[in-house]
Amino acid sequence: MQSSSAEFTHQTVLRDEIVEFVREASGSVVVDATLGLGGHSEAILEETGFDVVGIDQDSSAILLAEERLARFGKRFRAVNANFAAIGRSVEESDIAAIVADLGVSSMQLDDASRGFSFRASAPLDMRMDRKEGLSARELLENSTEAEIADILYFYGEEKRSRRIARWITERNDAGQPLTTTDELADLVERAIGRRPGDKIHPATRTFQALRIAVNRELDVLKEFIPAAIEKLNAGGVLAIISFHSLEDRIVKQAFQRLSGKCSCPPRIPKCICGAEKSVEILTKRPIIPSEDEQEMNPRSRSAKLRACKRLI
Ligand SMILES: C[S@@+](CC[C@H](N)C(=O)[O-])C[C@H]1O[C@@H](n2cnc3c(N)ncnc32)[C@H](O)[C@@H]1O
Numbered sequence: 001m002q003s004s005s006a007e008f009t010h011q012t013v014l015r016d017e018i019v020e021f022v023r024e025a026s027g028s029v030v031v032d033a034t035l036g037l038g039g040h041s042e043a044i045l046e047e048t049g050f051d052v053v054g055i056d057q058d059s060s061a062i063l064l065a066e067e068r069l070a071r072f073g074k075r076f077r078a079v080n081a082n083f084a085a086i087g088r089s090v091e092e093s094d095i096a097a098i099v100a101d102l103g104v105s106s107m108q109l110d111d112a113s114r115g116f117s118f119r120a121s122a123p124l125d126m127r128m129d130r131k132e133g134l135s136a137r138e139l140l141e142n143s144t145e146a147e148i149a150d151i152l153y154f155y156g157e158e159k160r161s162r163r164i165a166r167w168i169t170e171r172n173d174a175g176q177p178l179t180t181t182d183e184l185a186d187l188v189e190r191a192i193g194r195r196p197g198d199k200i201h202p203a204t205r206t207f208q209a210l211r212i213a214v215n216r217e218l219d220v221l222k223e224f225i226p227a228a229i230e231k232l233n234a235g236g237v238l239a240i241i242s243f244h245s246l247e248d249r250i251v252k253q254a255f256q257r258l259s260g261k262c263s264c265p266p267r268i269p270k271c272i273c274g275a276e277k278s279v280e281i282l283t284k285r286p287i288i289p290s291e292d293e294q295e296m297n298p299r300s301r302s303a304k305l306r307a308c309k310r311l312i
Pocket of ligand 1: 083220
């Protein structure tokens with residue numbers, strides 16, 4: 001059955017702040033690298049004179065956004081691709097700004113069949129692009145105990161990663177690999193238990209870690225930032241909203257490197273890292289949602305917006 005954009009909602013985070021960064025940039029096109037349900041694209045199309053190219057790796061998001069933004073006619077175009085390939089997939093030039101609002105949308109989380117949430121029983125998939133790569137089920141089945149433990153520790157900051165990895169591998173070895181979200185949530189809860197006073201479900205970190213690994217979220221973000229800067233006009237703006245510390249650290253360090261901050265070890269007498277100043281950082285500290293926005297949209301609480309401007 002075809003879904004319509006009216007069935008799904010996603011409250012756009014830091015909407016006005018993104019429009020403010022974009023508004024002053026010079027050029028004719030803005031790229032929304034994480035189109036989702038088209039909230040930021042819609043704001044830019046409504047409040048500025050720019051055309052918008054929206055990228056999303058999820059073909060269902062593309063269909064919903066195209067329906068929502070149809071009224072803008074030729075001012076909007078959607079591209080079904082990974083934003084890491086922005087250099088190849090956006091043929092437009094004269095790009096004033098590129099914006100990205102990382103992670104999954106509420107539409108993806110709420111669609112139980114996608115397997116992102118432990119709140120409903122669904123196949124363990126978690127791929128944003130269902131045509132590419134291994135699902136979470138395949139990843140768990142094809143990884144060693146040490147590899148699973150590393151994924152949970154590094155991407156989920158899960159302190160009890162080894163124990164969970166052992167329980168998962170025992171199921172693989174017994175010929176009963178996990179196939180659904182509720183089987184995984186139940187296994188994690190039994191493996192590490194619930195601590196009194198825990199505000200989050202014991203499987204929250206495991207689900208975050210697997211989603212990041214399945215979609216190679218940190219690797220593609222590292223590829224995306226320099227490729228996005230390459231695409232911008234001189235004076236163009238790159239603005240990125242992240243939702244957890246792993247992503248924010250990557251954005252912060254990439255911006256610092258591009259702004260010419262030397263990353264050589266302190267004892268080296270002469271700079272050998274080749275740092276060159278190609279951007280100016282526009283956000284000394286990340287911008288966070290106002291108290292009102294956080295109250296109205298609890299998902300926005302962890303959002304951090306960083307922006308930089310291309311110099312040459
Ligand atoms: C948080 S949502 C964006 C919501 C949108 N700004 C709005 O207000 O409606 C993130 C979207 O980016 C997409 N996405 C995440 N990583 C991506 C990547 N590497 N390449 C392309 N799309 C990506 C997801 O599929 C999802 O639809």
